[in-house]
Amino acid sequence: MKRLNADHNPRNKDRCEGQELSRSGEAAPGTQTGPTEVCRGPAGSSMASVAEYYAGKSVLITGATGFMGKVLVEKLLRSCPEVKALYILVRPKAGQSMQQRVNDMMKCKLFDRVREDNPDFHQKIVAISSELTQPGLAISSQDVATLTACINVVFHCAATIRFDEPLKHALQLNVIATQQLLGLAQQMHHLEAFIHVSTAYANCNRKHIDEVVYPPPVEPKKLIESLEWMDDGMVRDITPRLIGERPNTYTYTKALAEYVVQQEQDKFSIGIIRPSIVGASWQEPFPGWIDNFNGPSGVFIAAGKGILRTMRANNDAVADLIPVDVVINLTVAAGWYTAVHRPKTALVYNCTTGGINPFHWGEIEHHVMSSFKRNPLDQAFRRPNANITSNYLINQYWILVSHKFPAFIYDLFLRLSGQKPQMMRIFNRLHKAIGLLEYFSSQDWEWGSENISMLMGQLTPEDRKIFNFDVRQLNWPEYIENYCLGTKKYVLNEDMSDIPAARQHLRKLRNIRYTFNTLLVVFIWRVFIARSQMARNIWYFVVSLCFKFLSYFRASSTLTN
Numbered sequence: 163m164k165r166l167n168a169d170h171n172p173r174n175k176d177r178c179e180g181q182e183l184s185r186s187g188e189a190a191p192g193t194q195t196g197p198t199e200v201c202r203g204p205a206g207s208s209m210a211s212v213a214e215y216y217a218g219k220s221v222l223i224t225g226a227t228g229f230m231g232k233v234l235v236e237k238l239l240r241s242c243p244e245v246k247a248l249y250i251l252v253r254p255k256a257g258q259s260m261q262q263r264v265n266d267m268m269k270c271k272l273f274d275r276v277r278e279d280n281p282d283f284h285q286k287i288v289a290i291s292s293e294l295t296q297p298g299l300a301i302s303s304q305d306v307a308t309l310t311a312c313i314n315v316v317f318h319c320a321a322t323i324r325f326d327e328p329l330k331h332a333l334q335l336n337v338i339a340t341q342q343l344l345g346l347a348q349q350m351h352h353l354e355a356f357i358h359v360s361t362a363y364a365n366c367n368r369k370h371i372d373e374v375v376y377p378p379p380v381e382p383k384k385l386i387e388s389l390e391w392m393d394d395g396m397v398r399d400i401t402p403r404l405i406g407e408r409p410n411t412y413t414y415t416k417a418l419a420e421y422v423v424q425q426e427q428d429k430f431s432i433g434i435i436r437p438s439i440v441g442a443s444w445q446e447p448f449p450g451w452i453d454n455f456n457g458p459s460g461v462f463i464a465a466g467k468g469i470l471r472t473m474r475a476n477n478d479a480v481a482d483l484i485p486v487d488v489v490i491n492l493t494v495a496a497g498w499y500t501a502v503h504r505p506k507t508a509l510v511y512n513c514t515t516g517g518i519n520p521f522h523w524g525e526i527e528h529h530v531m532s533s534f535k536r537n538p539l540d541q542a543f544r545r546p547n548a549n550i551t552s553n554y555l556i557n558q559y560w561i562l563v564s565h566k567f568p569a570f571i572y573d574l575f576l577r578l579s580g581q582k583p584q585m586m587r588i589f590n591r592l593h594k595a596i597g598l599l600e601y602f603s604s605q606d607w608e609w610g611s612e613n614i615s616m617l618m619g620q621l622t623p624e625d626r627k628i629f630n631f632d633v634r635q636l637n638w639p640e641y642i643e644n645y646c647l648g649t650k651k652y653v654l655n656e657d658m659s660d661i662p663a664a665r666q667h668l669r670k671l672r673n674i675r676y677t678f679n680t681l682l683v684v685f686i687w688r689v690f691i692a693r694s695q696m697a698r699n700i701w702y703f704v705v706s707l708c709f710k711f712l713s714y715f716r717a718s719s720t721l722t723n
C-alpha cells in the first residue's frame with residue numbers, strides 16, 4: 163500500500179491523520195484504496211447531521227433522468243429539504259427537449275411525497291444541457307462558470323449500463339466522460355465531495371472483492387489512444403481479448419472508470435459506491451418503485467407474463483439484489499461522510515446484501531412465482547411457471563418445449579387468423595437478454611463491507627433511520643412481493659383493480675391447459691392402440707379391471723344395505 167501525498171495539494175491542508183477502520187491487502191501498490199483511513203474535518207462539521215450538512219449546499223448530479231438518479235434527486239429533496247439547489251446534467255432525447263424531459267420527470271409518481279411536502283420543489287432543480295459523449299461534456303461556458311462557482315458535492319451516476327455496448331461507446335461514456343467530469347470538478351472552487359457510482363461487478367473476474375480499487379486491466383490512457391485510430395470492426399475483433407474474464411464491456415469500462423476516479427484522490431475527497439444488482443425500492447418513497455426492465459425486473463415480468471419458463475441460474479447461488487432506496491441512502495450518507503471527514507484516499511463502499519442477509523436465486527424463483535400467482539399480470543400468455551436450472555442441456559430442452567414450440571404454435575395461429583406473427587421475435591429478444599444475464603445468476607461472489615459498517619457507525623441514530631442502508635432488516639419474501647407488484651404498477655402501468663380479471667384469465671389458461679393435455683394423451687393413446695397389439699392388450703386389461711372393481715363395489719354395497 164502506498165500512501166498518496168494528499169497534503170501536497172493546498173486543498174488537502176487541513177486533512178489530518180485518522181484511525182484505521184478496515185484493512186484489506188490484495189490490490190497492487192499504488193492502486194488500492196485500503197487501508198481506509200479517515201480523518202476529522204474542521205471542528206464542528208463532523209457533528210452535523212446529514213440533512214444539516216446538505217443545507218445550503220449546491221449539488222451536481224449526472225444521470226438524474228435514469229433509474230437511480232431520479233431516486234437520488236427525490237431523496238435529497240425530501241430528506242434534505244434545505245439543500246440549496248440540485249444541478250442536473252440532462253440531454254435532449256427522442257425528440258424531447260431537455261426542459262420537457264425534466265418537466266416529465268418531475269410529474270412522475272416517484273415525486274408524489276416531495277410534491278406533498280413542498281409543491282414548489284421544482285424550483286430547486288436546475289437543468290443544465292449536457293451530452294456526456296461530447297468534448298467538454300457539451301456544457302456551455304456560461305454553465306461551466308455557474309457550476310465551478312457554486313457546486314459543493316458531485317454525484318456521478320450517468321453511464322451506459324447495456325451489456326452489449328460496443329467497447330468504443332462504453333469507453334466514451336463510462337471512462338472518457340468520467341475523466342472530463344473530473345476535469346470539471348477540479349475547477350470547482352467549493353467542491354467538498356465527489357461521489358462516483360460504480361458497480362459491485364466491476365471486478366467480477368475475482369471471487370472475493372474488497373473495498374479497494376484494483377489495478378485496472380489496462381492503463382485507460384493507453385487504451386483510449388489505441389482505440390482512437392481503430393475502426394469499429396477492429397475494435398469488435400479485439401474486444402474479447404481485452405475484456406478477458408469479464409463478461410461484457412460494461413463491467414470492463416466500469417473497472418477502468420474506478421481507476422480514473424481514484425487517480426484524482428489527491429485533488430479532492432472521493433467516494434466510490436459499488437451497488438450489486440439494483441432492484442425496486444424497499445421502503446422509500448414507497449415500496450416496490452421500479453421503472454425499467456433492467457437486470458432482474460425484465461426477467462420477473464417475462465416470468466409473470468408466462469413467457470419465460472426456463473432460465474439458466476444456480477438455485478443455491480446468492481442473488482445479490484439490493485433495493486434502490488438502500489443504494490441511494492448510502493450514496494447520500496457517503497456524500498456527507500466524504501465532505502465532512504475528508505478521507506485521504508478514495509473510499510469504496512461495496513453496497514451488497516449477500517454477505518449480510520443472503521437470499522438465493524432458488525428462493526427468488528419461488529417467491530416471484532407465488533407472488534405472480536396471487537397478483538397476476540394482465541393478459542398473461544401462459545400461467546406463470548418458470549424454473550431455473552444450472553444444467554445446460556435441461557435448459558435447452560425446456561427452451562425447445564416450453565419456449566419455441568408454443569411460440570411456433572401461437573405464431574401459426576396468428577398467421578392463420580391474418581395477423582402478424584410476433585411470438586418468435588419476442589422469444590429471440592428474451593433469449594438474447596437472459597443470455598447476457600446468466601453469467602450473474604450462475605455464480606456468486608463475496609464482497610467485503612467494512613466501509614459500510616464504518617459509515618453506519620458514523621451516523622447518528624436518527625440519521626441511521628432517515629438514511630437507512632441496514633439490509634439486515636430486509637424481509638426478502640415481503641420485498642419480492644412488493645417488487646412484483648411494482649413491476650405491474652409502475653413498469654407495465656397495469657391497474658390493480660383488474661387483478662380479479664387477471665386471476666380469471668389464469669383460471670381460463672389452466673382449463674385450456676388441462677383440456678389440451680387430456681386431448682393430447684387421448685390422441686397419443688389412440689394412435690398407439692391402433693398400431694400396437696400390446697397397447698390394445700394393456701388397454702383391455704385395464705378396462706376389464708375397472709369393470710371388475712365396479713361390479714365388486716356394487717355387489718358389496720348391495721350386501722351392506
Ligand SMILES: CCCCCCCCCCCCCCCCCC(=O)SCCNC(=O)CCNC(=O)[C@H](O)C(C)(C)COP(=O)(O)OP(=O)(O)OC[C@H]1O[C@@H](n2cnc3c(N)ncnc32)[C@H](O)[C@@H]1OP(=O)(O)O
Binds near residue numbers: 457465
Ligand atoms: C422468476 C425466475 C427467477 C429468475 C431468477 C434469475 C434472474 C437473473 C437476473 C440476473 C440479473 C443480473 C444483472 C446483473 C447486473 C449487474 C449490475 C450492474 O451493474 S448493471 C445494471 C443492469 N444492466 C442491465 O440490466 C442491462 C441489460 N440490458 C441490456 O443490455 C439490453 O437491454 C439488452 C442487450 C438485453 C437488449 O438490448 P436490445 O435488443 O437493443 O433491446 P432494448 O434494450 O431496446 O430492449 C428490447 C426489449 O427488451 C426488454 N428488456 C430489456 N432488458 C430486459 C431483460 N433483462 N429481460 C427482459 N426484457 C428486457 C426492453 O424493455 C425492450 O422491450 P420493448 O420496449 O421492446 O417491449
Ligand SMILES: NC(=O)C1=CN([C@@H]2O[C@H](COP(=O)(O)OP(=O)(O)OC[C@H]3O[C@@H](n4cnc5c(N)ncnc54)[C@H](OP(=O)(O)O)[C@@H]3O)[C@@H](O)[C@H]2O)C=CC1
Binds near residue numbers: 251
Ligand atoms: N441498475 C443497476 O442494476 C445498477 C446500476 N449501477 C450504476 O448506477 C448508475 C446508474 O444506473 P441506472 O440509473 O440504473 O442507469 P440508467 O440507464 O437508468 O440511467 C443512466 C443515466 O445516464 C444518462 N446518460 C447516459 N448516456 C448519456 C449521455 N451520453 N449524456 C448524458 N447523459 C447520459 C442517462 O440519460 P438519458 O436519460 O438521457 O439516457 C440516464 O440519466 C450507473 O453508473 C450504473 O453503472 C451499478 C450497479 C447496478
